[in-house]
Amino acid sequence: xxxxxxxxxxxxxxxxxxxxxxxxxxxxxxxxxxxxxxxxxxxxxxxxxxxxxxxxxxxxxxxxxxxxxxxxxxxxxxxxxxxxxxxxxxxxxxxxxxxxxxxxxxxxxxxxxxxxxxxxxxxxxxxxxxxxxxxxxxxxxxxxxxxxxxxxxxxxxxxxxxxxxxxxxxxxxxxxxxxxxxxxxxxxxxxxxxxxxxxxxxxxxxxxxxxxxxxxxxxxxxxxxxxxxxxxxxxxxxxxxxxxxxxxxxxxxxxxxxxxxxxxxxxxxxxxxxxxxxxxxxxxxxxxxxxxxxxxxxxxxxxxxxxxxxxxxxxxxxxxxxxxxxxxxxxxxxxxxxxxxxxxxxxxxxxxxxxxxxxxxxxxxxxxxxxxxxxxxxxxxxxxxxxxxxxxxxxxxxxxxxxxxxxxxxxxxxxxxxxxxxxxxxxxxxxxxxxxxxxxxxxxxxxxxxxxxxxxxxxxxxxxxxxxxxxx
Amino acid sequence: xxxxxxxxxxxxxxxxxxxxxxxxxxxxxxxxxxxxxxxxxxxxxxxxxxxxxxxxxxxxxxxxxxxxxxxxxxxxxxxxxxxxxxxxxxxxxxxxxxxxxxxxxxxxxxxxxxxxxxxxxxxxxxxxxxxxxxxxxxxxxxxxxxxxxxxxxxxxxxxxxxxxxxxxxxxxxxxxxxxxxxxxxxxxxxxxxxxxxxxxxxxxxxxxxxxxxxxxxxxxxxxxxxxxxxxxxxxxxxxxxxxxxxxxxxxxxxxxxxxxxxxxxxxxxxxxxxxxxxxxxxxxxxxxxxxx
Numbered sequence: 001x002x003x004x005x006x007x008x009x010x011x012x013x014x015x016x017x018x019x020x021x022x023x024x025x026x027x028x029x030x031x032x033x034x035x036x037x038x039x040x041x042x043x044x045x046x047x048x049x050x051x052x053x054x055x056x057x058x059x060x061x062x063x064x065x066x067x068x069x070x071x072x073x074x075x076x077x078x079x080x081x082x083x084x085x086x087x088x089x090x091x092x093x094x095x096x097x098x099x100x101x102x103x104x105x106x107x108x109x110x111x112x113x114x115x116x117x118x119x120x121x122x123x124x125x126x127x128x129x130x131x132x133x134x135x136x137x138x139x140x141x142x143x144x145x146x147x148x149x150x151x152x153x154x155x156x157x158x159x160x161x162x163x164x165x166x167x168x169x170x171x172x173x174x175x176x177x178x179x180x181x182x183x184x185x186x187x188x189x190x191x192x193x194x195x196x197x198x199x200x201x202x203x204x205x206x207x208x209x210x211x212x213x214x215x216x217x218x219x220x221x222x223x224x225x226x227x228x229x230x231x232x233x234x235x236x237x238x239x240x241x242x243x244x245x246x247x248x249x250x251x252x253x254x255x256x257x258x259x260x261x262x263x264x265x266x267x268x269x270x271x272x273x274x275x276x277x278x279x280x281x282x283x284x285x286x287x288x289x290x291x292x293x294x295x296x297x298x299x300x301x302x303x304x305x306x307x308x309x310x311x312x313x314x315x316x317x318x319x320x321x322x323x324x325x326x327x328x329x330x331x332x333x334x335x336x337x338x339x340x341x342x343x344x345x346x347x348x349x350x351x352x353x354x355x356x357x358x359x360x361x362x363x364x365x366x367x368x369x370x371x372x373x374x375x376x377x378x379x380x381x382x383x384x385x386x387x388x389x390x391x392x393x394x395x396x397x398x399x400x401x402x403x404x405x406x407x408x409x410x411x412x413x414x415x416x417x418x419x420x421x422x423x424x425x426x427x428x429x430x431x432x433x434x435x436x437x438x439x440x441x442x443x444x445x446x447x448x449x450x451x452x453x454x455x456x457x458x459x460x461x462x463x464x465x466x467x468x469x470x471x472x
Numbered sequence: 473x474x475x476x477x478x479x480x481x482x483x484x485x486x487x488x489x490x491x492x493x494x495x496x497x498x499x500x501x502x503x504x505x506x507x508x509x510x511x512x513x514x515x516x517x518x519x520x521x522x523x524x525x526x527x528x529x530x531x532x533x534x535x536x537x538x539x540x541x542x543x544x545x546x547x548x549x550x551x552x553x554x555x556x557x558x559x560x561x562x563x564x565x566x567x568x569x570x571x572x573x574x575x576x577x578x579x580x581x582x583x584x585x586x587x588x589x590x591x592x593x594x595x596x597x598x599x600x601x602x603x604x605x606x607x608x609x610x611x612x613x614x615x616x617x618x619x620x621x622x623x624x625x626x627x628x629x630x631x632x633x634x635x636x637x638x639x640x641x642x643x644x645x646x647x648x649x650x651x652x653x654x655x656x657x658x659x660x661x662x663x664x665x666x667x668x669x670x671x672x673x674x675x676x677x678x679x680x681x682x683x684x685x686x687x688x689x690x691x692x693x694x695x696x697x698x699x700x701x702x703x704x705x706x707x708x709x710x711x712x713x714x715x716x717x718x719x720x721x722x723x724x725x726x727x728x729x730x731x732x733x734x735x736x737x738x739x740x741x742x743x744x745x746x747x748x749x750x751x752x753x754x755x756x757x758x759x760x761x762x763x764x
Contacts, residue, residue, distance in 0.1 A: 006597065006598075006599050194474060195473050195474065198473075198474055198477070202477075214503065214504075214617075217503070217504030217505065217506050217507065218504055220504075220505075225651060225652060225655050228647070228648055228651045228652070229645065229648040229652070229738070402647075403647075406645065414621060415503055415504070415617075415621065418617060418621060419617075446473065446477075447473050447474075447476035447477040447480065448476070448477070448480050450473075450477040450480075451476070451477040451478065451479070451480025451481040451483075451484065452480065452481075452484065454477065454478070454480075454481035455480070455481045455484040455485055455488075456616070458481070458485060458610070459485070459488060459609050459610065459614070459615060459616060460615045460616055460617050460618075462507070463506050463507065463510065463590060463591075463594050464590065464594065465590065
């Protein structure tokens with residue numbers, strides 16, 4: 001069920017209408033759980049079996065970690081994390097293992113390649129890990145102990161709701177137990193922040209339906225062998241367009257998730273913070289898919305030793321974290337290479353910072369050049385996302401080099417530039433507001449800008465496609 | 473904030489609807505391949521007139537009318553062939569609309585390709601389809617960005633009204649032609665599992681049966697491709713299976729002409745020069761077989 005489908009709108013509206021009725025207020029969480037399970041099982045009810053099994057494992061292990069026998073808490077937490085990782089590995093990476101390590105046509109390889117990828121598995125298993133680890137880390141801290149209620153029934157409801165809450169279920173933001181579970185309480189219609197919900201929903205739908213869905217049909221030509229027929233100029237413009245598209249698609253999705261959660265009185269963490277203004281790779285990862293990068297930092301990088309064990313270990317930890325983060329995205333080696341690329345850039349950046357500290361206040365020109373460099377390299381790296389077969393990436397780069405004399409089909413460039421323009425403005429508008437917080441005119445213009453965006457959502461949306469991150 | 477914003481959107485929508493109803497944005501034909509398919513389908517679905525002859529196909533059949541206005545198919549003929557899509561997309565549109573043309577021409581080059589569920593659901597969405605019938609500004613053809621971006625092309629006049637000599641130049645880029653041809657040869661050199669093919673034939677039979685019951689004549693045709701592809705195992709297998717399944721039912725066939733007489737841009741899509749040539753052949757066949 002797509003966020004931009006009428007079925008989804010029907011689910012959100014019908015749930016909303018029931019949710020705030022005073023007689024059912026004590027069942028608000030139950031209503032949202034029912035809606036979430038309906039949402040998840042809508043296209044394939046069989047998926048619910050795995051999902052509920054995963055929930056059950058997390059309910060049990062997290063409960064035992066906090067309320068079980070003290071001597072076994074670490075073992076329970078370890079079992080919880082391992083089972084989550086096994087579920088994720090089995091369903092997500094079996095096809096990759098099958099294709100890489102088994103000869104073509106072998107029964108074992110064939111079996112592994114047939115294993116389906118349940119939607120949202122990367123997200124709900126990570127949330128399960130967050131619950132178990134938070135419960136273990138904070139087992140003796142009162143606020144953290146409240147994450148795992150004493151009453152088994154209450155704990156089952158809270159955990160199921162935390163993992164299943166439908167706005168974030170299939171593509172995040174990845175919730176952390178300590179951020180979300182404390183928010184679970186009775187909600188009132190009068191407490192809805194209408195302006196926040198409206199702004200996030202309009203911006204999210206605009207980014208997804210008007211920008212990403214339109215760009216999708218132009219960046220489609222990045223696929224092999226179609227790109228072979230385009231000139232170097234168009235190939236570069238298409239890469240730029242894909243960079244804008246993937247941002248608009250995922251940031252749009254995340255904003256819609258935030259807006260819908262807001263309608264039910266919940267605040268999810270901001271997942272994107274204008275990433276393309278970043279002037280370094282570490283800054284980029286503080287602004288891009290924040291819920292994943294903070295998850296990796298809290299639950300992988302820091303446990304590995306972070307930057308506390310010397311420079312070499314810091315660089316190695318950065319590489320390991322980013323390679324695993326890359327592989328989290330998909331079962332193809334190109335994702336690992338993409339992660340390695342980002343790990344390497346951050347390690348190099350850290351090395352440079354350690355040995356040649358940058359000026360405390362870099363000049364504007366330096367910041368612009370750094371921003372352009374980061375954006376260009378990030379954009380080139382997206383090629384590994386779009387073309388998951390290495391040979392196709394090589395063919396694309398070869399075509400970039402070879403097709404210089406070819407005539408360009410300019411319509412693609414024109415549309416990509418038109419649809420990228422609002423995203424560029426979106427980033428510059430943020431920069432302007434940061435630099436001029438006292439200016440009043442942006443605030444006065446906003447209602448009209450949101451009105452124009454709403455008009456364009458109605459009249460100028462692209463043909464709906466899946467969110468790119470649904471495949472992860 | 474909310475009130476001002478919603479009123480802005482409403483005012484823009486009303487003003488735009490007035491503009492759309494007053495001006496024919498004929499130059500707006502879709503901003504990309506898939507949207508062009510939707511626009512082409514909408515022009516058919518929302519047309520006041522009834523088309524007696526309908527062609528269904530892929531991008532291969534799509535070229536049969538494009539860019540050769542002098543020799544395009546007649547006005548009572550509608551080409552429901554969509555770039556990147558399959559013949560089933562056009563056939564499903566006819567089925568969903570319960571549309572009964574006198575003759576339906578079915579391209580068989582891409583029989584193995586399946587319909588696009590996204591296209592069908594976007595065309596026949598239970599909410600948007602009736603809304604688009606009433607509110608013109610919701611139709612893809614009238615998308616503001618598409619209308620503005622293609623405005624410069626309006627200076628050349630409507631394509632159908634442009635008279636001119638048949639094209640003599642070729643569009644082919646040799647590098648691309650060779651690359652695409654190699655890929656096509658790789659894909660088509662081996663036949664496919666008979667189960668897959670019979671599945672497609674069964675699906676086609678269901679669509680054809682629906683039309684034949686209503687008295688529609690069915691004409692199958694295969695657009696010529698590069699000579700290197702014509703006789704490969706896969707196209708031969710498809711051609712034979714379609715003839716075997718549908719000739720006994722009284723369906724017509726326009727045989728594929730000698731591929732050596734035609735040029736393609738990439739192995740499968742005809743050059744404009746050859747589109748012109750093929751149109752002549754196509755019309756001759758219609759006359760010879762007394763289909764029209």
